[in-house]
Amino acid sequence: MEHGGKPRPMKGIRQLAEHLDISIGTVSRALNGKPDVNEETRKRVLAAAEQLGYVANQSGRSLRQGTTNVIGLMIQSSRETVENSDNFFLTVTGGLQSVFSRHKLDLIMLPCPHDEDPYEYLKRMVARRIVDAMIISETQRVDKRFDLLAKAKIPFAALGRSLSGTQHPWTDLDxxxxxxxxxxxxxxxxxxxxxxxxxxxxxxxxxxxxxxxxxxxxxxxxxxxxxxxxxxxxxxxxxxxxxxxxxxxxxxxxxxxxxxxxxxxxxxxxxxxxxxxxxxxxxxxxxxxxxxxxxxxxxxxxxxTSVHDLGVELAEILLSSMPAYSEEYPGKTRQTVWPLxxxxxxxxxxxxxxxx
Amino acid sequence: MEHGGKPRPMKGIRQLAEHLDISIGTVSRALNGKPDVNEETRKRVLAAAEQLGYVANQSGRSLRQGTTNVIGLMIQSSRETVENSDNFFLTVTGGLQSVFSRHKLDLIMLPCPHDEDPYEYLKRMVARRIVDAMIISETQRVDKRFDLLAKAKIPFAALGRSLSGTQHPWTDLDxxxxxxxxxxxxxxxxxxxxxxxxxxxxxxxxxxxxxxxxxxxxxxxxxxxxxxxxxxxxxxxxxxxxxxxxxxxxxxxxxxxxxxxxxxxxxxxxxxxxxxxxxxxxxxxxxxxxxxxxxxxxxxxxxxTSVHDLGVELAEILLSSMPAYSEEYPGKTRQTVWPLxxxxxxxxxxxxxxxx
DNA sequence: ACGCGCTCCGTAAACGTTTACGATACTATG
DNA sequence: CATAGTATCGTAAACGTTTACGGAGCGCGT
Incomplete structure (x- = not known):
C-alpha cells in the first residue's frame, strides 16, 4: 500500500526481484535463509513475498536441486483394504505430519488404483521423481517394492516388517x-x-x-x-x-x-x-x-494402541535413515515393533x- | 539385450536420445504421441524407454508446460473427520481414479494437518503449483477456499454444495x-x-x-x-x-x-x-x-448410495470444467445432487x- | 527445371529456481 | 597507503523437459 503498487498475481521470483530492485539471486538466498545476505534486505524480501503472496514454484525448485520436500505415503485402496482400513491411515497420517511439518516436509498420500499393480504404480511414481522419500504400507510376504525402492535409491520406510530378510527401516504392530x-x-x-x-x-x-x-x-x-x-x-x-x-x-x-x-x-x-x-x-x-x-x-x-504415535515413530524412523535429516535423530533404532x-x-x- | 547395453539407471531424456542416436526433440515427440514422427522410430523409442525404464521427470515437464497431470484431493483429517469419515474418502478416491486414469491423470490426496488452517494449507499447495486442479471436500457454510481457487485460476470442484451463491462445480449428497x-x-x-x-x-x-x-x-x-x-x-x-x-x-x-x-x-x-x-x-x-x-x-x-459412483460423478464434473478436457464431457451438468x-x-x- | 506440399527430424529457447563463482565496497591491519 | 579479509550482492549456468521454428529430403505436377 505504501508503494501504491497493486498486488497483482505474482508470476515468479523474477518479478519479485525487480519489484524490490534486487537481483533474483539475492531474493532466492533471502527466502531460503542463506547466510550471505544482509538482514535488512532479507526482511524486505520476506515482507514483499508475504504481501504479494509469492511462493516458490515447486517444479523449478525441484528441477534445480533434485529434491521436492514431499514424502509420499502409498496406500493400496484395494477392496480388501477399503473395508478394513477404517480410519487407520488417516490417523497414521496425523502422526506422520506432526513430525514432518517440523522439517517443512509435506506429506501426500498416493492411493494405488484398484486395477493397477502396486509395483507398477510405485515404479511410475518413483520415476516421476515427485517425492523425496516413500512410506509403504500393507507389506506382503514377498514384496518386490523393497528392491525397487532400494535400486532407485529412494529412502523409504515400511509400515510392516520384512520377512524376506532385506534390511530396511520399518515399524510394525506387535x-x-x-x-x-x-x-x-x-x-x-x-x-x-x-x-x-x-x-x-x-x-x-x-x-x-x-x-x-x-x-x-x-x-x-x-x-x-x-x-x-x-x-x-x-x-x-x-x-x-x-x-x-x-x-x-x-x-x-x-x-x-x-x-x-x-x-x-x-x-x-x-x-x-x-x-x-x-x-x-x-x-x-x-x-x-x-x-x-x-x-x-x-x-x-x-x-x-495409539495409531497416531505409531505414525510419529514411522516418521522418525524414515527421517533417521535419510542423510539430510539423520543427524537430528541420532541412534534411532530403525526396526521396531510397536506394543499394544x-x-x-x-x-x-x-x-x-x-x-x- | 540385442544391443549388449547394460540397462543402467536412466538419467534423462538426453541419455535415451543418444542411446538411440536420435535428437532429444524427436524422442520427446515420440513419447508424447505427437503426430510428426515416423511410426517406426516411435516404436523404437517406446521400446527403448520401456527397456531402460525411462519415465519423464515430472519437474522438468511441468516446469516447461505449466501442467503437472496431477489432481489434488484435499481432505481435512481433523479430529472430527477422523472419527466419522470412516472409509468414505478412500472409496470416493476409487471412483475419482477410475475416471482420471483414462486421461492419464494421477490423483494425490492432500491431508491438511490438524494444526494448520485449511485455508493456509490450500494456499500453500496452490502456490507451489503441484497440482493442475483441486477437489475440496467438507465445505463450510462460508468457505474462503472457493475465492482462493477462483482467484488463482485453479480449476476445482467441491464435494459439498455452495450456500454462498458462488458459481462453481460441485456435487453433493441429497x-x-x-x-x-x-x-x-x-x-x-x-x-x-x-x-x-x-x-x-x-x-x-x-x-x-x-x-x-x-x-x-x-x-x-x-x-x-x-x-x-x-x-x-x-x-x-x-x-x-x-x-x-x-x-x-x-x-x-x-x-x-x-x-x-x-x-x-x-x-x-x-x-x-x-x-x-x-x-x-x-x-x-x-x-x-x-x-x-x-x-x-x-x-x-x-x-x-454408491460412494464410488459419487466419486465418478465428481471427477466428471471437474473435468468438464477444465478447458483441456471439457470437450469430452459435453453438456455435463456442473452442479448436481446425488440421490440415495x-x-x-x-x-x-x-x-x-x-x-x- | 522449378515450385510446392508433405513428412520427418534437429536446433535451440524457454519454463522458474538454486548456487557456484566472481565482483564490489567496506573495514581492519600492517 | 597497501593489503587482506569480510560482508553483501550480481551474473550466469544448470536442472530435464517441451515445442516453435526451420531445414532436409522426397514426390509430384506444371
Whole structure:
C-alpha cells in the first residue's frame, strides 16, 4: 500500500526481484535463509513475498536441486483394504505430519488404483521423481517394492516388517505379543480349543498372526488344529462368516481371536442368531481396538494402541535413515515393533474358568 | 539385450536420445504421441524407454508446460473427520481414479494437518503449483477456499454444495431428499415427535440437514422444537451422547434421525442400557449406510448410495470444467445432487403406527 | 527445371529456481 | 597507503523437459 503498487498475481521470483530492485539471486538466498545476505534486505524480501503472496514454484525448485520436500505415503485402496482400513491411515497420517511439518516436509498420500499393480504404480511414481522419500504400507510376504525402492535409491520406510530378510527401516504392530497374550489369557481361563481368524498368509499380518498363534499353542502343549484357523476378510461380513464356519464345526471352539474389532460386529450378530452369547457361551478377543469396541454389548476385550504415535515413530524412523535429516535423530533404532495394550472387556468370559 | 547395453539407471531424456542416436526433440515427440514422427522410430523409442525404464521427470515437464497431470484431493483429517469419515474418502478416491486414469491423470490426496488452517494449507499447495486442479471436500457454510481457487485460476470442484451463491462445480449428497423421506416415513408411521442429530451448522451438512428437517416438519404441520435438534460428533460417542440427551428430556421423542449409522452403535448401546429397544420403543433412521448397518440388532433402517459412483460423478464434473478436457464431457451438468436409496431395516418401528 | 506440399527430424529457447563463482565496497591491519 | 579479509550482492549456468521454428529430403505436377 505504501508503494501504491497493486498486488497483482505474482508470476515468479523474477518479478519479485525487480519489484524490490534486487537481483533474483539475492531474493532466492533471502527466502531460503542463506547466510550471505544482509538482514535488512532479507526482511524486505520476506515482507514483499508475504504481501504479494509469492511462493516458490515447486517444479523449478525441484528441477534445480533434485529434491521436492514431499514424502509420499502409498496406500493400496484395494477392496480388501477399503473395508478394513477404517480410519487407520488417516490417523497414521496425523502422526506422520506432526513430525514432518517440523522439517517443512509435506506429506501426500498416493492411493494405488484398484486395477493397477502396486509395483507398477510405485515404479511410475518413483520415476516421476515427485517425492523425496516413500512410506509403504500393507507389506506382503514377498514384496518386490523393497528392491525397487532400494535400486532407485529412494529412502523409504515400511509400515510392516520384512520377512524376506532385506534390511530396511520399518515399524510394525506387535502381532506376536498380541496373539501370545491373547492365548495366554484364554488358556488361563481354561480354554483349550481356541480359534483364530486372519487374512491370507500372503499378507504379512496374516502370516505372522497365525504363526504366533501356533507357537503360543505349542508353548501350552495344545495341538494345532488347522480347522480352527479361518481366513476371512477383515470386515463385518468377514466376522459373520467366521462365526458361521465355526458354528458348523462338529467340535466347536470355546474361544476365538479376531483380527479387527470390526469383525466382532458381524461375529456377534451371527452367534447371537444362534442363541449364543459372547462372554457367556464363547470367549471373544480382538486384536485391534477402535472406538466402537466399548459400545458393543457385551463390551469387547481387545488390544489398543495409539495409531497416531505409531505414525510419529514411522516418521522418525524414515527421517533417521535419510542423510539430510539423520543427524537430528541420532541412534534411532530403525526396526521396531510397536506394543499394544490390553483393554479388558466382558467378552472373554472370565467365568468359564470355573466351569472348565 | 540385442544391443549388449547394460540397462543402467536412466538419467534423462538426453541419455535415451543418444542411446538411440536420435535428437532429444524427436524422442520427446515420440513419447508424447505427437503426430510428426515416423511410426517406426516411435516404436523404437517406446521400446527403448520401456527397456531402460525411462519415465519423464515430472519437474522438468511441468516446469516447461505449466501442467503437472496431477489432481489434488484435499481432505481435512481433523479430529472430527477422523472419527466419522470412516472409509468414505478412500472409496470416493476409487471412483475419482477410475475416471482420471483414462486421461492419464494421477490423483494425490492432500491431508491438511490438524494444526494448520485449511485455508493456509490450500494456499500453500496452490502456490507451489503441484497440482493442475483441486477437489475440496467438507465445505463450510462460508468457505474462503472457493475465492482462493477462483482467484488463482485453479480449476476445482467441491464435494459439498455452495450456500454462498458462488458459481462453481460441485456435487453433493441429497440431504434434502433424505431428511424429507425420513420425516415422511416416520410421520406416516404415526410419529409426531421426531428428533434429529447433526454436526455444527457451520458445516454445510449440519446446516442443510436441519433446515430440511425443519421444512419437512412444517409441511406436516408439526411444530419445530429446538430441543429435539442435537448437535453431536458423528461417531459412536456422539450417538451415545445423543441418546443420553434425549433420554433426559421430560417430553421424549418417539423417533430419531441420525446422520451416520456409526452413531447408531452408540445410540443403541445407550438406549438399551435404559431398557429401550430400538424398533420397538423408539424408531431410528440413519442417513448414511455402511456395511455394518445390517449387522446391528435390530437391523438399521438407513439410506444408501454408491460412494464410488459419487466419486465418478465428481471427477466428471471437474473435468468438464477444465478447458483441456471439457470437450469430452459435453453438456455435463456442473452442479448436481446425488440421490440415495432407502434400505428398510427393523429399526424404524412400523408397528408403532397401530399404537398411535 | 522449378515450385510446392508433405513428412520427418534437429536446433535451440524457454519454463522458474538454486548456487557456484566472481565482483564490489567496506573495514581492519600492517 | 597497501593489503587482506569480510560482508553483501550480481551474473550466469544448470536442472530435464517441451515445442516453435526451420531445414532436409522426397514426390509430384506444371
Amino acid at each position: 502381532f506376536d505379543g498380541v496373539v501370545n497374550c491373547a492365548v495366554d489369557r484364554l488358556v488361563a481361563h481354561g480354554h483349550r480349543r481356541i480359534a483364530v481368524s486372519a487374512p491370507s498368509s500372503d499378507i504379512n499380518l496374516g502370516f505372522i498372526f497365525v504363526e504366533g498363534y501356533r507357537q503360543a499353542l505349542e508353548r501350552h502343549g495344545i495341538a494345532y488344529d488347522p480347522a480352527l484357523v479361518i481366513r476371512a476378510k477383515s470386515s463385518e461380513q468377514g466376522g459373520y462368516q467366521v462365526a458361521d464356519e465355526l458354528l458348523n464345526l462338529e467340535n466347536r471352539p470355546t474361544a476365538v481371536i479376531l483380527i479387527y474389532e470390526l469383525m466382532a460386529i458381524g461375529f456377534y450378530r451371527r452367534v447371537m442368531e444362534a442363541g449364543i452369547i459372547p462372554g457367556r457361551d464363547i470367549a471373544v478377543v480382538s486384536f485391534r481396538e477402535a472406538p466402537r469396541a466399548k459400545f458393543l454389548q457385551p463390551a469387547l476385550t481387545c488390544f489398543r 495394550e490390553l483393554i479388558p472387556g466382558e467378552s472373554d468370559a472370565f467365568h468359564l474358568k470355573a466351569e472348565t | 440431504f434434502d431428499g433424505v431428511v424429507n423421506c425420513a420425516v415422511d416415513r416416520l410421520v406416516a408411521h404415526g410419529h409426531r415427535r421426531i428428533a434429529v442429530s447433526a454436526p455444527s451448522s457451520d458445516i454445510n451438512l449440519g446446516f442443510i440437514f436441519v433446515e430440511g428437517y425443519r421444512q419437512a416438519l412444517e409441511r406436516h404441520g408439526i411444530a419445530y422444537d429446538p430441543a429435539l435438534v442435537i448437535r453431536a460428533k458423528s461417531s459412536e460417542q456422539g450417538g451415545y451422547q445423543v441418546a443420553d440427551e434425549l433420554l433426559n428430556l421430560e417430553n421424549r421423542p418417539t423417533a430419531v434421525i441420525l446422520i451416520y449409522e456409526l452413531m447408531a452403535i452408540g445410540f443403541y448401546r445407550r438406549v438399551m442400557e435404559a431398557g429401550i429397544i430400538p424398533g420397538r420403543d423408539i424408531a431410528v433412521v440413519s442417513f448414511r449406510e455402511a456395511p455394518r448397518a445390517k449387522f446391528l440388532q435390530p437391523a438399521l433402517t438407513c439410506f444408501r 436409496e432407502l434400505i428398510p431395516g427393523e429399526s424404524d418401528a412400523f408397528h408403532l403406527k397401530a399404537e398411535t
